[in-house]
């Protein structure tokens with residue numbers, strides 16, 4: 001391994017990432033994207049995976065265990081047979097992840113130590129799913145890393161990845177370089193102290209100081225080290241990320257949240273909107289990233305071939321709300337007539353038809369849109385076409401924010 005590679009390994013040994021206390025498992029489950037089972041189903045299995053079949057997942061560069069535990073807990077809760085294989089080079093990170101798994105009493109996790117570059121030998125596939133978050137951008141050869149993971153993926157399997165994106169990290173790279181100039185020769189603990197001193201007195205014009213999206217370093221030393229003192233750290237634009245994915249023989253099934261990769265979100269002028277409609281999907285995503293300026297990471301699902309994402313093309317689809325209460329959503333839609341919020345500093349307002357409020361109230365994770373509409377029409381009347389249109393608008397808006405996902409009913 002190179003000097004930088006050795007330094008990276010030593011860093012995650014001294015500062016396992018992210019900082020986690022196994023005692024916290026008693027009070028909360030850390031969740032997020034990628035790797036929610038509903039997302040895996042929606043983005044990689046067209047909403048139709050048979051979850052009575054065993055599910056094998058690899059978490060490559062598992063760190064202190066967030067994705068491993070989320071996956072294993074979800075599988076256990078849903079009674080899905082299978083296993084989650086954790087793979088990481090850091091013994092310290094593994095120790096914390098093991099303690100968290102033990103605290104939850106999970107029995108469906110297997111721990112493996114070593115490099116993901118040797119996944120085929122250390123933790124052979126085939127896997128239905130591979131999670132690799134915040135790791136590829138710390139490898140000397142990210143393409144070799146993704147290829148190694150693609151090699152252990154089953155024919156119908158997919159990956160959930162997260163890599164850094166440059167524009168939302170504005171200020172990070174020159175601060176990393178400045179810290180290198182000031183303290184490259186010092187041991188890590190002293191470089192942390194030096195970084196605190198530098199951060200406390202940065203000029204107000206400094207791009208890091210001016211970037212409101214960057215706050216990880218305030219959470220603790222492990223986070224500060226990961227953000228500012230990492231010996232190997234690169235960010236990928238959309239075209240660079242697409243190149244990496246292509247080199248591994250994979251395709252981008254979807255970015256998450258998908259809406260953030262649509263340039264129309266950032267264009268008010270109708271003639272500009274029409275011009276971007278002519279661009280290929282990946283070009284649109286690249287343009288969206290350039291316009292938005294607030295993407296710090298790319299979270300994406302990757303598959304071997306296109307067509308793995310669920311689409312609302314019939315009334316049979318069961319809508320699932322992710323971390324939103326149907327009643328509260330309906331009340332808010334009733335009041336505002338739109339879905340809105342702030343996504344990493346950007347205020348978003350997505351108008352939906354008035355019927356969407358009643359539809360939202362009917363979402364219970366079991367009934368299909370067809371069943372919800374039939375019940376609402378029996379109660380309130382209205383043309384079927386209008387209800388279908390409202391379902392489509394609600395799905396486009398909430399789905400774009402990754403808050404509504406689709407699942408085929410178990411029997412179809």
Ligand SMILES: C[S@@+](CC[C@H](N)C(=O)[O-])C[C@H]1O[C@@H](n2cnc3c(N)ncnc32)[C@H](O)[C@@H]1O
Pocket residue numbers: 012017018060061062063064065066067087088089090093114115116117132133134135138139226
């Ligand atoms: C930033 S942490 C991310 C941890 C976890 N995936 C998460 O999102 O919370 C990066 C992890 O990748 C691990 N790592 C780095 N290079 C690796 C390699 N070649 N093989 C396996 N793990 C690696 C590090 O030890 C560290 O635990």
